[in-house]
Amino acid sequence: MEALTHLFVFYSFLFSLLRTSISLDTITPSQSIRDGGSALVSAGGQFQLGFFSPGNPDSRYVGIWYTVSTDIVVWVANREAPLSDHSGVLKLADDGVLVLLNSTNGTVWSSRSTTSTTPQNPVAQLLDTGNLAVKDGNDDKPEKFLWQSFDYPCDTLLPEMKLGWNFVTGLERFLSSWKSTDDPAQGEFSVRIDLQGYPQLVVKEGSKIKARAGSWNGINPAGRRLRSDPLLKYEFVFNDQEAYCEYKILNTSVFYNVVLNPSGLVQRFGWMGRRQSWDLFATFPADRCESYTLCGADATCDFNKSPICACLEGFFPKSPKDWDSVDWSDGCVRRTPLECNDGDGFLKRTGLKLPDTSSSWYNKSMSLKECEGMCLKNCSCTAYANLDVRGGGSGCLLWFDSLVDIRELGEPGQDLYIRMAATELADYLEKKRRSGKKKLVAIIVGSTLLVVGMTIVALVSYIWKKKLRNQGTTKRSRRKDYDNEGGKEDMELPIFDLVVIANATDNFSNNNKLGEGGFGPVYKGILPGIGDIAVKRLSKNSRQGLNEFKNEVILIAKLQHRNLVKLLGCCIQENENMLIYEYMPNKSLDSFIFDQANSKVLDWHKRINIIRGIAKGLLYLHEDSRLRIIHRDLKASNILLDNNMNPKISDFGLAKSFGGDQVDSKTNRIIGTYGYMSPEYMVHGRYSVKSDVFSFGVLVLEILSGKKNRGFHHPDHHHNLIGHAWKLWIEDKPMELIDEFVDNLCALSSVLRHIHVGLLCVQQRPEDRPNMSSVVQMLSSENLLPKPKQPGFLSDSPEADSSSSKHETCSANTITNTVFEAR
Numbered sequence: 001m002e003a004l005t006h007l008f009v010f011y012s013f014l015f016s017l018l019r020t021s022i023s024l025d026t027i028t029p030s031q032s033i034r035d036g037g038s039a040l041v042s043a044g045g046q047f048q049l050g051f052f053s054p055g056n057p058d059s060r061y062v063g064i065w066y067t068v069s070t071d072i073v074v075w076v077a078n079r080e081a082p083l084s085d086h087s088g089v090l091k092l093a094d095d096g097v098l099v100l101l102n103s104t105n106g107t108v109w110s111s112r113s114t115t116s117t118t119p120q121n122p123v124a125q126l127l128d129t130g131n132l133a134v135k136d137g138n139d140d141k142p143e144k145f146l147w148q149s150f151d152y153p154c155d156t157l158l159p160e161m162k163l164g165w166n167f168v169t170g171l172e173r174f175l176s177s178w179k180s181t182d183d184p185a186q187g188e189f190s191v192r193i194d195l196q197g198y199p200q201l202v203v204k205e206g207s208k209i210k211a212r213a214g215s216w217n218g219i220n221p222a223g224r225r226l227r228s229d230p231l232l233k234y235e236f237v238f239n240d241q242e243a244y245c246e247y248k249i250l251n252t253s254v255f256y257n258v259v260l261n262p263s264g265l266v267q268r269f270g271w272m273g274r275r276q277s278w279d280l281f282a283t284f285p286a287d288r289c290e291s292y293t294l295c296g297a298d299a300t301c302d303f304n305k306s307p308i309c310a311c312l313e314g315f316f317p318k319s320p321k322d323w324d325s326v327d328w329s330d331g332c333v334r335r336t337p338l339e340c341n342d343g344d345g346f347l348k349r350t351g352l353k354l355p356d357t358s359s360s361w362y363n364k365s366m367s368l369k370e371c372e373g374m375c376l377k378n379c380s381c382t383a384y385a386n387l388d389v390r391g392g393g394s395g396c397l398l399w400f401d402s403l404v405d406i407r408e409l410g411e412p413g414q415d416l417y418i419r420m421a422a423t424e425l426a427d428y429l430e431k432k433r434r435s436g437k438k439k440l441v442a443i444i445v446g447s448t449l450l451v452v453g454m455t456i457v458a459l460v461s462y463i464w465k466k467k468l469r470n471q472g473t474t475k476r477s478r479r480k481d482y483d484n485e486g487g488k489e490d491m492e493l494p495i496f497d498l499v500v501i502a503n504a505t506d507n508f509s510n511n512n513k514l515g516e517g518g519f520g521p522v523y524k525g526i527l528p529g530i531g532d533i534a535v536k537r538l539s540k541n542s543r544q545g546l547n548e549f550k551n552e553v554i555l556i557a558k559l560q561h562r563n564l565v566k567l568l569g570c571c572i573q574e575n576e577n578m579l580i581y582e583y584m585p586n587k588s589l590d591s592f593i594f595d596q597a598n599s600k601v602l603d604w605h606k607r608i609n610i611i612r613g614i615a616k617g618l619l620y621l622h623e624d625s626r627l628r629i630i631h632r633d634l635k636a637s638n639i640l641l642d643n644n645m646n647p648k649i650s651d652f653g654l655a656k657s658f659g660g661d662q663v664d665s666k667t668n669r670i671i672g673t674y675g676y677m678s679p680e681y682m683v684h685g686r687y688s689v690k691s692d693v694f695s696f697g698v699l700v701l702e703i704l705s706g707k708k709n710r711g712f713h714h715p716d717h718h719h720n721l722i723g724h725a726w727k728l729w730i731e732d733k734p735m736e737l738i739d740e741f742v743d744n745l746c747a748l749s750s751v752l753r754h755i756h757v758g759l760l761c762v763q764q765r766p767e768d769r770p771n772m773s774s775v776v777q778m779l780s781s782e783n784l785l786p787k788p789k790q791p792g793f794l795s796d797s798p799e800a801d802s803s804s805s806k807h808e809t810c811s812a813n814t815i816t817n818t819v820f821e822a823r
């Protein structure tokens with residue numbers, strides 16, 4: 001985005017060179033538009049058409065832009081075929097076809113006409129809507145236009161432009177991104193109306209759906225809350241002839257547009273006349289729940305919950321292990337199979353973004369009741385809903401097979417009736433009742449058993465419960481297993497025998513010793529059937545009790561993510577407490593980035609991969625794991641690298657599990673490592689997830705620069721690495737931060753973005769720092785980033801030693817301090 005701004009400044013300049021004296025809004029066959037000569041200006045002065053160069057000044061395009069601002073080029077004629085010099089001419093041929101000719105009179109681009117009639121008196125006119133239309137004489141009816149640019153959109157949707165299908169002519173109008181900010185050729189992203197099932201608005205990357213705004217429910221696309229704006233009017237038309245959406249502006253002196261940018265984001269801009277700039281009003285996709293099928297089948301996404309994905313009622317994760325390690329892609333499966341016919345009922349869920357309609361069936365005139373009957377009749381029908389929510393609802397949408405891409409939307413969301421086996425439904429009701437929730441969800445059970453009052457519901461569920469008990473317990477016990485999963489008593493962490501571990505480590509021989517941490521030594525070992533392991537042997541004089549140790553082990557065992565070191569088991573025997581981890585052959589990150597020889601191994605892509613991996617692991621600890629963990633000692637030596645140089649966060653020793661509601665805590669004992677500790681933690685003992693974000697920021701700067709924050713030396717100043725990075729940033733030469741050994745620096749904007757994110761993370765005030773989910777998003781998108789404020793700790797704090805954790809080694813409740821420092 002920043003690069004965009006620069007470019008815009010650049011070609012604003014170019015445009016100023018070709019301001020024209022003549023302002024016409026039409027050309028006839030005897031006239032032409034020459035590069036460097038004249039331009040077309042719409043009658044009301046809103047839009048201009050002319051030649052421009054978005055990047056290379058010798059690549060010339062014909063385009064349309066706003067008179068007030070050249071920042072947004074709304075349409076490009078020859079997007080795939082730039083002219084290579086400034087001698088292009090745009091002409092209207094006698095047959096009413098617009099042609100763009102090069103210096104040798106070769107046709108570089110021409111307007112394909114959809115009609116075959118030869119016009120008497122063709123004219124091309126730039127209209128005040130931004131539409132370039134070829135007409136016959138003064139016939140101003142849009143349906144009579146011989147050709148119009150609105151039928152061939154590029155990346156910008158203007159008011160009154162139709163996005164969608166004309167079934168009569170077979171024309172599809174869709175937005176397609178530019179390849180890059182300086183190449184208008186068609187890129188990989190598109191916004192279109194997908195006609196499979198019931199039509200819906202989607203953003204695609206190639207042929208794959210990337211995000212789904214959803215089908216039209218009469219007011220909105222089903223998945224989006226369009227901000228009501230008195231000046232805007234949205235419309236969706238779907239009949240035998242057409243399927244399209246459009247929006248209209250009720251005051252033509254206000255400028256709005258929707259742009260699909262080169263990285264696949266749909267952005268809505270409005271022109272702020274007073275400030276003479278475009279304001280970004282909305283972006284889609286806006287959050288993680290809007291990535292298509294993030295949660296897999298039969299699950300919902302709720303951005304305000306942690307974890308954000310949850311199975312629908314009556315479903316459980318298909319791959320519980322993956323699910324718990326926040327890989328939700330396998331989705332959920334039914335606990336109780338549908339019985340079909342009268343044996344099934346429907347659970348009503350409210351406030352949802354309706355599922356993907358690509359495998360749906362619809363009827364515009366059916367009532368909800370008829371819709372339900374229709375669904376019950378077909379065994380593969382899994383849900384139904386109203387098509388149109390206006391006036392109490394009308395029409396029928398049916399889904400078959402699994403339901404995908406549902407999210408909790410709250411108030412603007414819709415009702416969805418999900419099919420369930422009657423036994424499951426009864427059970428659900430019973431549970432709901434027992435949990436004291438009086439707000440019983442209305443359910444409708446099989447058309448033969450329409451349940452109205454609560455008493456009947458209770459009665460029916462009682463009967464079903466009894467039936468179920470008689471049927472045997474297989475279904476119930478399956479369900480129970482899952483419900484209990486996560487309970488301490490069910491922990492399935494392997495306990496290893498001391499003899500086995502002693503054998504594996506050659507009786508804890510010195511040759512096998514990897515290092516010595518605060519609480520005891522770490523050994524390398526080989527376990528038959530498992531392979532290489534790392535054994536953390538906690539010293540015998542540790543005062544930690546057995547229960548505390550167990551609790552800590554359980555805590556760590558529950559954390560599973562591909563960017564966390566995996567705990568394989570433990571050993572508690574004869575005064576020995578040991579933790580067994582997977583072995584990381586590549587040791588820790590500090591042995592690479594701070595080492596002249598090793599750092600050459602880490603090219604730019606590896607460094608980015610490491611930064612993203614750490615961010616994802618930390619995001620998991622903070623937000624997605626069931627426990628919410630603050631690491632409290634994130635540093636380069638606590639990041640281990642696997643065979644493929646993927647980072648794994650280790651040593652949750654200082655991690656404290658804190659309840660979901662507790663966000664900030666105060667401690668009197670400062671534990672951590674100087675150089676990585678945030679100001680509020682070091683000075684006031686306050687820690688929160690934002691303290692980890694600070695440490696993460698330091699890590700990012702260290703990974704980019706190959707220098708340690710603490711102990712950084714520079715001939716010109718006394719700052720630490722943070723201070724140095726900040727100085728370079730405000731002096732506008734941030735690239736000087738980058739490690740001299742990093743090669744392959746092809747993506748300048750990516751480098752700048754990483755420095756930028758690093759600086760945002762080390763800002764002085766914790767509330768200014770982004771949380772990890774924002775960080776992950778910032779690292780992977782091209783959205784505009786906020787300006788960083790001054791960081792905390794521009795120079796080293798006075799204490800001389802590098803880690804204060806050693807003072808604390810005797811304290812009982814930090815036993816896992818020592819967890820793992822394989823080196």
Ligand SMILES: *[C@@H]1O[C@H](CO)[C@@H](O)[C@H](O)[C@H]1NC(C)=O
Pocket residue numbers: 103104105
């Ligand atoms: C291109 O066409 C114009 C007008 O028809 C003519 O004057 C000019 O000589 C042609 N140029 C070339 C290179 O053929």
Ligand SMILES: *[C@@H]1O[C@H](CO)[C@@H](O)[C@H](O)[C@H]1NC(C)=O
Pocket residue numbers: 084102103104105106107108
């Ligand atoms: C002009 O366009 C024609 C047809 O596309 C092409 O063959 C010719 O090489 C072009 N001439 C120049 C100077 O680019």
Ligand SMILES: *[C@@H]1O[C@H](CO)[C@@H](O)[C@H](O)[C@H]1NC(C)=O
Pocket residue numbers: 251252253254
């Ligand atoms: C349209 O907007 C302009 C600028 O905001 C305002 O001055 C004008 O009064 C508006 N016209 C109508 C009809 O609302």
Ligand SMILES: *[C@@H]1O[C@H](CO)[C@@H](O)[C@H](O)[C@H]1NC(C)=O
Pocket residue numbers: 363364365366370
């Ligand atoms: C839609 O439902 C109405 C009312 O039930 C029915 O008359 C009509 O035939 C249905 N249309 C289709 C295409 O099934």
Ligand SMILES: *[C@@H]1O[C@H](CO)[C@@H](O)[C@H](O)[C@H]1NC(C)=O
Pocket residue numbers: 361377378379380381400
């Ligand atoms: C159920 O619906 C599916 C999808 O529309 C259809 O293919 C199938 O034939 C239907 N089955 C019956 C029994 O109507």
